[in-house]
Amino acid sequence: MKKNSGIYIGCGVIVLILAVAFLAGYFIGFAPQGKNVAQGSWLVLDLSGQVTDYSILQSSNFLGYNPLSVTDICYRIRKAADDNKIKGILIKPNLLQTNYANLNEIDAALQDFKKSHKPVIAHGEVLAQKDYLLCAMADKIFIDPSASAGIVLEGVASNVLFYKDALKKLGIKMHVMQEGEFKGAAEPYTQNSLSPGTEENLRKVLKSRYELIQQEISKMRSMKIDTVQNIYENRPDLTIDAQEAIKYGLIDEAATWEELQKKYDITDKYQISISDYKSGTEASISSDKIAVVYLSGNITPSINYNNPNVISLNSVDRILDKLADDKTVKAVVLRINSPGGSALESELIYQRIKAFEKPVVVSMGGMAASGGYYISCASDYIIADPQTITGSIGVVMALPEAEELGNKIGIESQTISYGKFAGAGNILEKTDPELLASLKRESASVYAEFKQRVMDSRKIGADKIDLVAEGRVFSASDAKGNGLIDDIGNLQFAITKAADLAKITKYGVESYPKKVTIWDLFRQGNWLQTSSAKAINKESNAIEPIEDYLKKTLQTNQWLYFCPYKLD
Known part of the structure; x- marks a missing residue:
């Protein structure tokens, strides 16, 4: 009886959530977009928290729901340049989290805005490094004079956690099959520190990023590079207060928010947040066009083709099928931001892109490594x-x-099987040595396929492939130098190149996947089926918590083209 009650309650909850989602989706889809803009308003880039490359969800004022992506931000900045109601742009970030490539896209949009000869000013209280880099794009920077305000320029770092001893204490042994001396993905499970080669490779990439950030500050603030280096390496305090920032040349003036408002006559009535600014939607383009397809997240199979955090064959296939049938689409730009993932899914996506009969240009975002590079x-x-x-x-x-x-917590496992590899990989039993030997041979084959794809597409000889392979990661400049990429530039540069390959000069640009409402996302996904199953079947395996833990660190039991480093 209790079990049936649980089923009824679970089903009732699902029906309630479904009804709420329907109503919310309906109103989100049809509520007015944005707020009215008063003549003489300032567009405020009050960016904070995580800002992704692209969002498939439509913005709406309903319940204050306005997801902003970098694509949305750049579109609205460029629109504001031609909006005679917008007097200027005010940058006012607060702990912005996005990758450095996305900051470059925002900078390109602001440079286009400045062609309208409208001012761009910035103000901050406490500016982290990415906040400051955004502010440095302005004509003038103001910082609050308070002793608790200032700028924190952190530099760059990458932290790697090692689980070897922790897993040993738990009673978990990790068998690792790895091809590529510098791959590094499995080292946290087998070692207590990075191997010398992996560390050297990672240091080289981080140093390149570090130097690029310094060069950007030097350029945007017209400062000597030696001065910027000195700030990073020799300043006495973590936080640079307003007066010190003025001396260094990092900012122009110290002023409170109220003083800045008075100086530029910016009252609350004449401020419009970037999230509230009426952006409209991309107009239907009947002439020739370039399609920009955003592919972000881990590469993994998914039946939900609108999952914004996953790159799957399902989603790529649906989009490319649509673009292949659209005669107005003359070329495609794939904006890729991914550390990779499933080796098989990467290969299937590679084949699908390769079979596409229109020009395809890849624009790499913050990271396009391992599987992300494979599909590129x-x-x-x-x-x-x-x-x-x-x-x-x-x-x-x-x-x-x-x-x-299993022995420690009192679980015994016994498998009755027929066939050499039947029951292989049971986590609670000793791993069969013949299975490990088989997987090690297979790893060499999978790695050889990866290298062959690179050799064929990049015209790199067999005598040179190991110099760019073995799991090494590269900065953009080094990747161009060794032939892994063709050029360095932003998304607009990639769009222009795609137009050149398509031999067109007049064209529009459309983004994919097309934006949907929350209701569309809910309806098209598989959420209801999976939630119903979980509500009805509450039985769980004793080993599930362990499997969940392992999945969160590195997906097991499958071949991965995956780059483990967190560099942002």
């Missing part, structure tokens, strides 16, 4: 942002063994 190789031309991290040509598989853990 299917294009006709690869362009990376100056801050892109790419490469990581290698393969890895992690196979956990938790027999000792």
Whole structure:
């Protein structure tokens, strides 16, 4: 009886959520977009928190729901340049989180805005590094004079956690099959520190990014590069207060928010947040056009083709089918931001892109490494942002063994099987040596396929492939130097290149996947089926918490083209 009650309650909750989602989706889809803009208003770039490359969800004022992506921000900045109601732009960030390639896209949009001869000013209280880089794009920067305000220029870092001893204490042994001396993805499970080669490779990439950031500040603030280096390496305090920032040349003036408002006559009535600014939607384009397809996240199979955090064959296939049938689409730009993922899914996506019969240009975002680089190789031309991290040509598989853990917590496992590899990979039993030997041979084959794809697409000889493979990661400049990419530039540069390959001079630009409402996302996904199953079947496996833990660190039991480094 209790079990039936649980089923009824679970189903009732699902029906309630479904009804709420329907109503919310309906209103979000049809509520008015944005607010009215008063003549003489300032557009405020009050960016904070995580800002992604692209969002498939429509903005709406309903319940204050206005997801902003970098694509949305750049579109609205450029629109504001031609809006006679917009007097200027005020940058006022607060702990902005986005990748450095996205900052470059915003900078390009602001440079276009400045052609309208409207002012761009910035104000901050406490500015982290990315906040400051955004503010440095302005004509003038103001910082609050308070002793608790200032600028924190952190530099760059990458933290790697090592699980070897922790897993040993738990009774979990990790078998790792890895091809690529510098791949590094499995080292946290087998070592307590990075191997010398992996560390050297990672240091080189981080140093390149560090130097690029300094060069950008030097250029935007007209400062000597030695001065910027001195600020990073020799300043006495973590936080640079307003007076010190003025001396260094990092800002122009110290002023409170109220003083800045008075100086520029910016009252609350004449401020419009970038999230509230009426952006409209992309107009239907009947003439020739370039399609920009945003592919972000891990590469993995998914039946939900609108999952914004996953790149799957399902989603790529649907979009390319539509673009292949659209005769007005003359070329495609793939904006890729991915550390990779499933080796098989990467290969299937590679094949799909390769079979596409219109010109394809890849524009790399913050990271297009391992599987992200693999699918890039299917294009006709690869362009990376100056801050892109790419490469990581290698393969890895992690196979956990938790027999000792099972003994510790009182779980015994017995498998009755017929067939040499039947029941192979049972996490609670000792791993069969013949299975490990088989997987090690297979890893060499999967790695060879990756290298062959790169050799064929990039015209790199067999005698040179190992110099750019073995799991090494590269900055954009090094990747261009060794032939892994064709050029360095932003998204607009990639669009222009795509038009050149298509031999067109007049064209529009459309973004994909097309934006949808929350209701569309809910309806098109598989959420209801999976939630119903979980509500009705509450039984769980004793090993599930362990499997969940391993999935969050590195997906196991599958071949991965995956770059593990977090560099942003």
